[in-house]
Amino acid sequence: MQSYQQEQSLSKETIKQFLKGKKCSIPSNQIYSSLSFLQQYDYRVIQLIDTGSYGVVMKALDGSNRNRVVAIKLMIVTDSDILKDNIQEYQKCLLIKHPNVVKNYQQLFDEENECYFIILEFCELGNLYNYFQENSLTYQEILQICSQIIEGIIAVHEKNIIHSDLKPQNILLASNCQIKICDLGMSKQLLGSKSHTVAKGGSLDFMAPEQVEGKLSKQCDVYAIGCII
Numbered sequence: 001m002q003s004y005q006q007e008q009s010l011s012k013e014t015i016k017q018f019l020k021g022k023k024c025s026i027p028s029n030q031i032y033s034s035l036s037f038l039q040q041y042d043y044r045v046i047q048l049i050d051t052g053s054y055g056v057v058m059k060a061l062d063g064s065n066r067n068r069v070v071a072i073k074l075m076i077v078t079d080s081d082i083l084k085d086n087i088q089e090y091q092k093c094l095l096i097k098h099p100n101v102v103k104n105y106q107q108l109f110d111e112e113n114e115c116y117f118i119i120l121e122f123c124e125l126g127n128l129y130n131y132f133q134e135n136s137l138t139y140q141e142i143l144q145i146c147s148q149i150i151e152g153i154i155a156v157h158e159k160n161i162i163h164s165d166l167k168p169q170n171i172l173l174a175s176n177c178q179i180k181i182c183d184l185g186m187s188k189q190l191l192g193s194k195s196h197t198v199a200k201g202g203s204l205d206f207m208a209p210e211q212v213e214g215k216l217s218k219q220c221d222v223y224a225i226g227c228i229i
Helices: 012-021 028-039 080-095 128-134 139-158 218-228
Strands: 043-051 055-062 068-076 104-110 115-121 171-173 179-181 196-198 215-217
Touching: 012 028, 012 043, 028 043, 028 068, 028 104, 028 115, 043 068, 055 115, 080 104, 080 115, 128 171, 139 179, 139 218, 215 218
Parallel strands: none
Antiparallel strands: 043 055, 055 068, 068 115, 104 115, 171 179, 196 215
């Protein structure tokens, strides 16, 4: 492990300006303190990528693995239920080993700063929503992307897991344009022979009518794929 006092890669001012530009209410000091915590585990944050209601996504170098580039999802944990949900998300991801589902490497919890981290593979081309906006795709390229999304969600369903929040923002692309389904934070696992469970949210534009009414099944993910296509 590296020294806790090792020089930071990002300044407090850089973090503050990034959060301000994103109109994010997370205290910059909380993010800055998390960088020191991550350095104890040989992760050096080099860029802040995006923010959300949960926290921040960062780009980092993994010093324990030849400076492999990774993404780190930082979530602010304000109560035990949020922590439980995040741990469950990580455990679900570990069940799924497929080239079209994002790889998860490690989870960490900084109790002092109330931050939970998931370390996962970095996808250079960002999410599918932005990729569509920035590129003119051929019919064949669109067909290939859709095929990979379907392959990925089949792998998720084979583990009896329903994603429940499939949308272009939750689909990433690696440098070779390989699709990576991510963000299983709202996913639900079916127990036993059950085919349905209770929905706890989602993105309205991609939700099946029965999901809006609170009834969730694997077919809801299929509906979401149809919306994406």
